[in-house]
Amino acid sequence: MKVAGVITEYNPFHNGHKYQLEQIKRQTSADYIVVIMSGDFVQRGEPAIIDKYERTRMALLSGADLVLELPSVFATASAEFFAGGGVSVLKNTGVADMLCYGVESVDHELTKLVAGVLKNPPAEYSASLARLIQGGMSFPAARSRALCEYFQDNYDISLEKLDAFIASPNNILAIEYEKALMDCDITGFPIQRVGEGYHSTDSTSEFSSATAVRGVISTLIDIDKHNTITNMQLDNSWIFTKFSQLMPSDCADILADCILGGHIVFPDDISEMLYYRLLTWKDKGFAQYSDCTKELSAKIVKNIYKYESFTQFCNLLKSKNLTYTRISRVLTHILLGIENDDFNICMDNPYLRILGFKKSSGDLMHLLKKRASAPIITKVADAPYELISKDIFAADLYGRLCHSQQNEFTHGVVII
Amino acid sequence: MKVAGVITEYNPFHNGHKYQLEQIKRQTSADYIVVIMSGDFVQRGEPAIIDKYERTRMALLSGADLVLELPSVFATASAEFFAGGGVSVLKNTGVADMLCYGVESVDHELTKLVAGVLKNPPAEYSASLARLIQGGMSFPAARSRALCEYFQDNYDISLEKLDAFIASPNNILAIEYEKALMDCDITGFPIQRVGEGYHSTDSTSEFSSATAVRGVISTLIDIDKHNTITNMQLDNSWIFTKFSQLMPSDCADILADCILGGHIVFPDDISEMLYYRLLTWKDKGFAQYSDCTKELSAKIVKNIYKYESFTQFCNLLKSKNLTYTRISRVLTHILLGIENDDFNICMDNPYLRILGFKKSSGDLMHLLKKRASAPIITKVADAPYELISKDIFAADLYGRLCHSQQNEFTHGVVII
Numbered sequence: 001m002k003v004a005g006v007i008t009e010y011n012p013f014h015n016g017h018k019y020q021l022e023q024i025k026r027q028t029s030a031d032y033i034v035v036i037m038s039g040d041f042v043q044r045g046e047p048a049i050i051d052k053y054e055r056t057r058m059a060l061l062s063g064a065d066l067v068l069e070l071p072s073v074f075a076t077a078s079a080e081f082f083a084g085g086g087v088s089v090l091k092n093t094g095v096a097d098m099l100c101y102g103v104e105s106v107d108h109e110l111t112k113l114v115a116g117v118l119k120n121p122p123a124e125y126s127a128s129l130a131r132l133i134q135g136g137m138s139f140p141a142a143r144s145r146a147l148c149e150y151f152q153d154n155y156d157i158s159l160e161k162l163d164a165f166i167a168s169p170n171n172i173l174a175i176e177y178e179k180a181l182m183d184c185d186i187t188g189f190p191i192q193r194v195g196e197g198y199h200s201t202d203s204t205s206e207f208s209s210a211t212a213v214r215g216v217i218s219t220l221i222d223i224d225k226h227n228t229i230t231n232m233q234l235d236n237s238w239i240f241t242k243f244s245q246l247m248p249s250d251c252a253d254i255l256a257d258c259i260l261g262g263h264i265v266f267p268d269d270i271s272e273m274l275y276y277r278l279l280t281w282k283d284k285g286f287a288q289y290s291d292c293t294k295e296l297s298a299k300i301v302k303n304i305y306k307y308e309s310f311t312q313f314c315n316l317l318k319s320k321n322l323t324y325t326r327i328s329r330v331l332t333h334i335l336l337g338i339e340n341d342d343f344n345i346c347m348d349n350p351y352l353r354i355l356g357f358k359k360s361s362g363d364l365m366h367l368l369k370k371r372a373s374a375p376i377i378t379k380v381a382d383a384p385y386e387l388i389s390k391d392i393f394a395a396d397l398y399g400r401l402c403h404s405q406q407n408e409f410t411h412g413v414v415i416i
Numbered sequence: 417m418k419v420a421g422v423i424t425e426y427n428p429f430h431n432g433h434k435y436q437l438e439q440i441k442r443q444t445s446a447d448y449i450v451v452i453m454s455g456d457f458v459q460r461g462e463p464a465i466i467d468k469y470e471r472t473r474m475a476l477l478s479g480a481d482l483v484l485e486l487p488s489v490f491a492t493a494s495a496e497f498f499a500g501g502g503v504s505v506l507k508n509t510g511v512a513d514m515l516c517y518g519v520e521s522v523d524h525e526l527t528k529l530v531a532g533v534l535k536n537p538p539a540e541y542s543a544s545l546a547r548l549i550q551g552g553m554s555f556p557a558a559r560s561r562a563l564c565e566y567f568q569d570n571y572d573i574s575l576e577k578l579d580a581f582i583a584s585p586n587n588i589l590a591i592e593y594e595k596a597l598m599d600c601d602i603t604g605f606p607i608q609r610v611g612e613g614y615h616s617t618d619s620t621s622e623f624s625s626a627t628a629v630r631g632v633i634s635t636l637i638d639i640d641k642h643n644t645i646t647n648m649q650l651d652n653s654w655i656f657t658k659f660s661q662l663m664p665s666d667c668a669d670i671l672a673d674c675i676l677g678g679h680i681v682f683p684d685d686i687s688e689m690l691y692y693r694l695l696t697w698k699d700k701g702f703a704q705y706s707d708c709t710k711e712l713s714a715k716i717v718k719n720i721y722k723y724e725s726f727t728q729f730c731n732l733l734k735s736k737n738l739t740y741t742r743i744s745r746v747l748t749h750i751l752l753g754i755e756n757d758d759f760n761i762c763m764d765n766p767y768l769r770i771l772g773f774k775k776s777s778g779d780l781m782h783l784l785k786k787r788a789s790a791p792i793i794t795k796v797a798d799a800p801y802e803l804i805s806k807d808i809f810a811a812d813l814y815g816r817l818c819h820s821q822q823n824e825f826t827h828g829v830v831i832i
Binding site: 272273275277279280304337389393397400407410 | 688689691692693695696699720721753805809812813816823825826
């Protein structure tokens with residue numbers, strides 16, 4: 001039995017994701033695809049647009065055989081820890097032969113070469129990195145530049161090629177995957193992406209990005225008015241038609257139901273709760289929260305009276321060496337109570353939370369039960385609470401935002 | 417110089433309050449009236465309908481000479497501690513000769529008699545009280561019954577008279593005031609109330625209750641839609657006409673501005689933040705919060721997934737021996753972080769926070785500065801933060817709810 005793994009967000013699932021799953025089956029001849037998917041909060045440091053159960057259903061209807069939750073501690077982390085956490089979950093399943101990931105252009109050798117440098121940084125590279133950060137550059141920018149400098153000096157790779165390679169968020173993630181895979185017998189398998197880039201907002205393409213799809217959803221919903229539909233004339237079939245150009249029709253159906261049911265969540269839906277959290281904690285400071293620093297903590301406290309909303313506050317706090325995403329991630333960590341130690345705690349106390357699976361993947365499930373090196377959780381009530389309390393908290397919070405009638409204890413595993 | 421004190425909420429100020437201030441001047445010949453007023457959260461355990469600065473302005477325009485903030489720890493406490501805290505603030509001013517309070521029917525002797533029993537409970541009364549509470553009665557009901565039993569046995573007072581006397585929330589407060597006044601040289605001065613009772617919702621009377629006035633405001637505003645005006649045709653003069661029947665015209669003007677400016681706050685506006693707080697704290701439990709018990713804490717945790725809104729949750733949790741107000745007060749204490757020890761801490765660390773005064777009350781202000789036995793705070797930035805941090809927190813939280821452009825550090829004292 002051959003099993004391929006994917007680490008992803010599906011926020012929401014679209015044609016590009018469907019294409020990737022098809023390519024995995026075609027290129028790897030995998031019998032099954034295991035998806036490690038972010039829960040209700042995603043790597044950009046914000047809530048997902050629809051909840052993890054609906055996104056699981058989308059994945060299972062479109063080629064995935066088993067969906068496991070990427071714990072919120074990993075799902076909201078920067079690329080390195082997102083990838084590291086995701087790979088650790090995949091490793092713990094004991095069933096995956098390879099990890100497939102999307103790249104702008106397949107250059108497996110270069111990816112592994114860069115990963116090697118990041119894994120065991122040569123002194124020359126480390127010195128450049130330190131110098132550039134000290135010079136006021138943000139960490140991602142400094143890392144790119146330091147890598148370019150290092151490879152230019154030591155390898156026969158053109159600067160343009162390297163620059164373009166490292167500039168892509170998907171390639172950065174690919175490098176982190178390869179880095180995390182170095183210690184285990186799961187093979188990295190890059191898959192050429194199609195369509196628009198990660199940040200693209202073009203929603204006319206058949207392969208629009210998730211960013212673009214979320215953009216289309218936001219035009220339908222008046223964010224200021226508690227997620228009521230802007231144009232009440234919209235009905236399910238109108239919405240379905242709109243989205244079936246961007247995602248598989250099964251998924252468009254699910255999305256249409258979410259939109260009409262008031263289950264869409266936008267980043268600023270966390271504004272009220274986040275303000276409360278910042279207010280409650282401001283006297284203690286925020287330096288203990290993951291990705292935060294003493295300086296950023298002080299900046300948050302200093303600007304608290306300028307807080308209007310989550311996204312406005314991210315924009316207010318961002319600077320030359322602090323990206324929007326870094327800020328949003330920190331604020332989401334504060335909201336979810338994810339602290340500096342939590343990455344290691346989560347690595348040391350692994351679990352496999354099953355969000356859903358296909359009835360037809362009995363053999364895979366059987367193998368999983370046999371080989372898993374971490375507890376498998378199908379029913380939250382039966383799991384050790386301490387182990388998954390951060391994910392339950394994130395889901396409880398999200399459940400209110402998306403007006404869910406269910407909670408982690410009542411929602412069953414998605415089976416199709 | 418003769419100075420009368422009043423402890424109050426003015427939520428919002430109405431004709432009954434105006435009448436009371438007039439009667440105080442007439443009946444006591446006081447030169448000045450000092451008002452100790454709840455800040456942004458009130459005794460029912462909910463946010464005030466408009467902010468403390470606007471309510472201060474209303475009071476100063478209608479007969480008050482100086483308004484001091486009743487600290488949130490006292491303002492949200494049950495009658496005993498509300499009265500005890502209020503009297504302690506008044507005492508600390510050093511200027512008040514008397515405390516005037518409204519009663520349904522003036523019976524100063526009976527009020528003081530009951531206060532004496534509560535202050536130094538005779539064994540017979542205590543035994544009845546314990547027995548009734550053990551029997552499942554709520555504390556307020558048990559106290560009323562125990563008082564009736566005690567007085568019936570020991571005094572020549574008709575049961576009907578006593579029953580009616582104790583049944584009134586204003587009389588209960590009067591009794592608590594007299595109890596708190598026993599240790600000091602401020603004299604209690606009951607003033608006959610006019611118009612509708614405390615809980616009345618009749619808004620046709622010239623002397624409608626604050627409850628009724630809030631009811632009228634709520635009919636103008638669509639609570640579900642983020643406090644937008646239901647009928648956008650409403651203009652200032654229409655609203656003014658509506659409310660000038662219920663309150664002095666100066667106050668109706670202020671209220672109309674608040675309504676049109678989106679500065680009205682309803683109890684359920686705290687729902688989102690409260691849910692977040694309950695979620696964050698549920699693993700630790702809530703027994704340390706003021707007025708909460710281990711049983712109530714467990715009940716909150718057990719029912720958390722049934723939480724929809726603040727008022728819905730209060731209704732859900734209330735029972736035969738736990739009144740709605742008890743629950744709302746506990747939830748507000750949880751929201752504001754007011755714990756069991758805070759009453760004593762606040763009594764031991766008093767302060768006089770000036771919200772506003774009349775320019776014409778120079779002599780009073782001069783006397784206050786001379787006689788005050790607690791620090792006078794006119795500028796929050798200059799005050800010891802620890803001393804007033806709970807009030808700042810409450811105001812910061814409220815400021816977001818009422819869409820204030822100001823905060824505690826930028827808002828000046830109201831001077832008219």
